[in-house]
Amino acid sequence: MLENDLYLRAHRGENVERYPIWLMRQAGRILPEYRAVRAKLSGFKELVENPELAAEVTIQPVDRLEVDAAILFSDILVVPDALGLKYEMVEQRGPYFPQTIRSADEMNKLDPHADVKDRLSYVFEAIQLTKKGLENRVPLIGFAGAPWTIFCYMVEGKGSKTFSEAKKLLYTNPSLAHELLGRITDFTIAYMKEQRNAGVDALQLFDSWAGILSREQYAAFGLHYIRKIAEAFEGFPFTVFSKGALGSLPDMVDIPCTSLGLDWNMEVEYARSLVQESKTLQGNLDPCMLYADKKTIEWETKKLLNSFKSSRHIVNLGHGVYPDVDFEHVKVLINTVKNYEKKYS
Amino acid sequence: MLENDLYLRAHRGENVERYPIWLMRQAGRILPEYRAVRAKLSGFKELVENPELAAEVTIQPVDRLEVDAAILFSDILVVPDALGLKYEMVEQRGPYFPQTIRSADEMNKLDPHADVKDRLSYVFEAIQLTKKGLENRVPLIGFAGAPWTIFCYMVEGKGSKTFSEAKKLLYTNPSLAHELLGRITDFTIAYMKEQRNAGVDALQLFDSWAGILSREQYAAFGLHYIRKIAEAFEGFPFTVFSKGALGSLPDMVDIPCTSLGLDWNMEVEYARSLVQESKTLQGNLDPCMLYADKKTIEWETKKLLNSFKSSRHIVNLGHGVYPDVDFEHVKVLINTVKNYEKKYS
Numbered sequence: 001m002l003e004n005d006l007y008l009r010a011h012r013g014e015n016v017e018r019y020p021i022w023l024m025r026q027a028g029r030i031l032p033e034y035r036a037v038r039a040k041l042s043g044f045k046e047l048v049e050n051p052e053l054a055a056e057v058t059i060q061p062v063d064r065l066e067v068d069a070a071i072l073f074s075d076i077l078v079v080p081d082a083l084g085l086k087y088e089m090v091e092q093r094g095p096y097f098p099q100t101i102r103s104a105d106e107m108n109k110l111d112p113h114a115d116v117k118d119r120l121s122y123v124f125e126a127i128q129l130t131k132k133g134l135e136n137r138v139p140l141i142g143f144a145g146a147p148w149t150i151f152c153y154m155v156e157g158k159g160s161k162t163f164s165e166a167k168k169l170l171y172t173n174p175s176l177a178h179e180l181l182g183r184i185t186d187f188t189i190a191y192m193k194e195q196r197n198a199g200v201d202a203l204q205l206f207d208s209w210a211g212i213l214s215r216e217q218y219a220a221f222g223l224h225y226i227r228k229i230a231e232a233f234e235g236f237p238f239t240v241f242s243k244g245a246l247g248s249l250p251d252m253v254d255i256p257c258t259s260l261g262l263d264w265n266m267e268v269e270y271a272r273s274l275v276q277e278s279k280t281l282q283g284n285l286d287p288c289m290l291y292a293d294k295k296t297i298e299w300e301t302k303k304l305l306n307s308f309k310s311s312r313h314i315v316n317l318g319h320g321v322y323p324d325v326d327f328e329h330v331k332v333l334i335n336t337v338k339n340y341e342k343k344y345s
Numbered sequence: 346m347l348e349n350d351l352y353l354r355a356h357r358g359e360n361v362e363r364y365p366i367w368l369m370r371q372a373g374r375i376l377p378e379y380r381a382v383r384a385k386l387s388g389f390k391e392l393v394e395n396p397e398l399a400a401e402v403t404i405q406p407v408d409r410l411e412v413d414a415a416i417l418f419s420d421i422l423v424v425p426d427a428l429g430l431k432y433e434m435v436e437q438r439g440p441y442f443p444q445t446i447r448s449a450d451e452m453n454k455l456d457p458h459a460d461v462k463d464r465l466s467y468v469f470e471a472i473q474l475t476k477k478g479l480e481n482r483v484p485l486i487g488f489a490g491a492p493w494t495i496f497c498y499m500v501e502g503k504g505s506k507t508f509s510e511a512k513k514l515l516y517t518n519p520s521l522a523h524e525l526l527g528r529i530t531d532f533t534i535a536y537m538k539e540q541r542n543a544g545v546d547a548l549q550l551f552d553s554w555a556g557i558l559s560r561e562q563y564a565a566f567g568l569h570y571i572r573k574i575a576e577a578f579e580g581f582p583f584t585v586f587s588k589g590a591l592g593s594l595p596d597m598v599d600i601p602c603t604s605l606g607l608d609w610n611m612e613v614e615y616a617r618s619l620v621q622e623s624k625t626l627q628g629n630l631d632p633c634m635l636y637a638d639k640k641t642i643e644w645e646t647k648k649l650l651n652s653f654k655s656s657r658h659i660v661n662l663g664h665g666v667y668p669d670v671d672f673e674h675v676k677v678l679i680n681t682v683k684n685y686e687k688k689y690s
Contacts, residue, residue: 217631247612265559267592288513291513
């Protein structure tokens with residue numbers, strides 16, 4: 001059905017002619033056509049909540065960069081928003097929640113009857129419009145934030161270097177923490193199911209703040225819930241990306257997902273030794289590498305490709321592409337991957 | 346000579362009656378007497394540059410918390426300041442450098458004749474006053490930022506989640522990056538030698554931003570310079586703390602320092618398996634643990650102590666103590682360590 005299904009075949013461990021590539025944050029400020037859309041709007045949330053425009057910017061990198069997959073333009077924080085915890089996106093500063101959840105009373109203010117179909121209809125509409133616009137060229141990836149990361153924002157109320165308020169709750173009221181994580185998890189499963197119903201071809205969980213927990217705490221407060229979500233999608237192409245959680249990789253091997261995302265601190269060889277051929281690995285180039293000259297980008301990309309000892313790889317950065325990167329540099333990365341002759345099959 | 350030299354004996358791998366303990370940022374906002382001193386001053390830098398007051402707040406945690414070592418109250422950014430790159434400490438925001446170094450021209454503006462004794466006389470004076478005030482009760486630790494972390498601030502000009510400007514230079518102009526790192530390294534060696542001359546009993550390098558580099562980059566741009574500094578102090582009690590660099594621990598085993606600092610992502614058992622009995626390990630409690638109730642703090646502390654399979658340990662947090670922690674909770678941690686019966690000798 002899809003003209004280019006390399007990304008999906010790589011997830012399934014099938015043979016692929018070449019390694020597929022896409023980039024986290026490929027739909028975004030690196031593209032002038034994105035900035036043009038964004039300039040017409042008053043804020044980031046307006047774009048997230050507008051299905052036509054969200055679909056438009058989702059498709060832009062497929063046209064311009066010719067990546068092997070599209071990822072829906074959206075925000076992980078639509079989940080707390082749908083649960084009744086509204087947020088604002090403050091220019092240059094990031095998200096801000098006027099209300100936070102640090103007590104049972106505050107948690108009880110969340111909407112117990114939040115209906116995902118109703119609350120996040122704009123996301124599902126954007127998915128349908130994107131699928132139409134993509135005309136079966138490449139698969140569409142849907143996503144959500146992992147429960148721990150969503151929890152961080154709901155408790156802390158904003159970005160933080162330490163997320164010490166969020167972590168504090170794990171020590172002062174672990175049962176409340178688990179209750180909140182459980183609610184986020186249930187809602188996230190419903191949300192991702194609706195994304196699948198709306199037409200996404202694959203799903204990804206982003207755990208941006210995985211790295212601030214010890215291995216033991218991440219097992220209990222992070223991976224426990226990620227596993228629940230992954231179990232609800234067994235058999236479907238599903239990626240778990242736990243940024244910063246190098247020490248927890250051994251605990252992720254038996255999560256029933258098809259792929260693990262790697263940041264640049266997670267060495268490919270080490271991750272491969274853990275998962276063997278059971279999972280596809282995605283990553284793990286340093287986003288700053290794209291600031292280098294084109295020759296260096298080609299050289300670094302080939303170095304990564306040469307390090308692969310398996311067919312089960314999808315090339316990506318180890319984090320979202322930085323907004324001030326020249327998209328011509330991104331093209332060098334993409335073309336290097338597309339022109340590379342695979343050694344393993 | 347010292348009444349309590351547990352900290353130094355632990356560094357040397359000698360037998361100790363009990364595990365020593367001190368806390369990163371123990372001289373600081375957790376103590377009301379620190380806040381009282383600070384309230385009288387217009388800014389943080391004023392305190393750093395005032396030898397009498399710096400000595401006073403350095404000694405406060407020895408009086409109040411009865412820790413086994415004092416660490417000089419100072420700032421890692423006195424080094425770029427002394428090299429000619431002035432910074433301001435902006436309340437609630439952190440350090441800010443009006444000038445940054447991103448080109449050879451900018452680097453040439455650094456002062457080539459910066460004399461450490463002259464420029465940082467206030468630090469050495471603070472050390473002498475502290476030693477006097479401590480009256481040989483506990484050892485005094487001097488410190489500096491590791492070259493990579495100092496480089497981050499000098500290039501980026503302020504704190505950052507990604508330090509993408511600093512990392513960019515590693516890709517766009519690696520030779521300039523190495524030149525700057527080399528200059529920081531030379532100056533840091535001179536600085537730490539003067540600290541030793543002024544009377545510190547031990548030294549520590551803090552590499553706060555080690556974790557943002559891949560293992561390969563950290564070896565080249567981080568550890569290479571740390572090793573040079575450690576070599577200049579062989580035989581002297583010397584700690585290297587590379588926060589976030591779990592993946593680089595294997596590369597740190599043969600650095601000629603007496604101790605490695607561990608954050609809470611670096612498991613003690615794993616670190617011990619790497620260093621065997623060649624180094625003392627410091628750490629690695631999660632600072633957020635101190636938000637828990639006293640019983641939990643005691644339990645978590647004992648869990649760490651029970652995990653030790655060697656005498657070569659110094660108890661600490663895996664990061665600086667957070668300013669809003671109740672110092673009575675810190676006392677529980679300290680007393681638990683002091684009352685714990687060591688199993689290994």
